[in-house]
Amino acid sequence: DRNAPVKALGLLELMFRLYEGGNENARPDVLSFSTVINAFSKSKFPGKAREVNNLLRRMKKLHEEGHEGMEPNIFVYAAVLNACAYTFGRNEEKEEAFEIGIEVYEEIQEKRIANHVAYGSFLRLARKLIADDLNRRDDLITNTFRQCCLDGQVGEYVLKQLRALPKLYISLLEPYIIDGEVQMQDLPTKWTRNVRDRKRNTQGRRRDYNYTKKYSY
Numbered sequence: 204d205r206n207a208p209v210k211a212l213g214l215l216e217l218m219f220r221l222y223e224g225g226n227e228n229a230r231p232d233v234l235s236f237s238t239v240i241n242a243f244s245k246s247k248f249p250g251k252a253r254e255v256n257n258l259l260r261r262m263k264k265l266h267e268e269g270h271e272g273m274e275p276n277i278f279v280y281a282a283v284l285n286a287c288a289y290t291f292g293r294n295e296e297k298e299e300a301f302e303i304g305i306e307v308y309e310e311i312q313e314k315r316i317a318n319h320v321a322y323g324s325f326l327r328l329a330r331k332l333i334a335d336d337l338n339r340r341d342d343l344i345t346n347t348f349r350q351c352c353l354d355g356q357v358g359e360y361v362l363k364q365l366r367a368l369p370k371l372y373i374s375l376l377e378p379y380i381i382d383g384e385v386q387m388q389d390l391p392t393k394w395t396r397n398v399r400d401r402k403r404n405t406q407g408r409r410r411d412y413n414y415t416k417k418y419s420y
Contacts, residue, residue: 208251211242232272236262237279244286252300255286259307277316283307284324288331301332312350319398322351323360330364341371348375355397357390 204210215236221229240258243251259280265273284307290300308325311317326344333340348365351357362385365372372385379385387395 205246208239208243208246208248208254211239212254215239230272233262233274233276233279236273236275237282240279240282240286244282244289247291249292250296250299252283252287252290252296252303255283256303256307259283277311277318277321280307280311280316281318281321281324284311284321284328288324288328290332297332301328304328304332317351317354317356319351319356319358319361322347322354322356323358323364326361326364330367341368344368344371345375352391352394355393355395357387357394358398359387362387 215231215238218229218231218235222231236258240255243255243258248254259275262273262275262279266275284304287300287304287307290297304325308321311321326347329340329343329347333343344365348357348361351361365375373380376385379389381389387398
């Protein structure tokens, strides 16, 4: 439904009106905002990065004013990053989405709440929205991946973004590539220890080489 984001936003505004009119059951919360942000994220709505960022800032303002249940969580932040990462259209719109994505990612890092979905979305953002400076793109992706390793948040979505850049994929993961591929179970446990939805075979596959300190993020 092309109008899904607009409809979702309209329902959110209706909830606010009902709540302000005395209906406690209509009180908006994190889930209400997250639903609207996800609707924008999955759409091709023009300027969706700006729209979701406005919703995020609105949540933060409400939380600061003392409204209960309005503090953005990592799922909200990850949905905002995802909307930025899947921005299409004019270069100006992509540049705006990239700037918003950087700001949101830095905020996540300050709060120390990043998860594998947020890292994966930010890596996609860097991969898709930095088109004119490949060195800058690769540096940003490398630094982000290293932080992701330190946080133990290397999940399948993160690996998927790296696979799309074969040279960088090999550069970052060469010791763990077996038969041309990296599997979660072959990565160091400390890299994946905080990925909640992983299905990990701790046995891993057989390796016939030693790792070097170069890859000890």
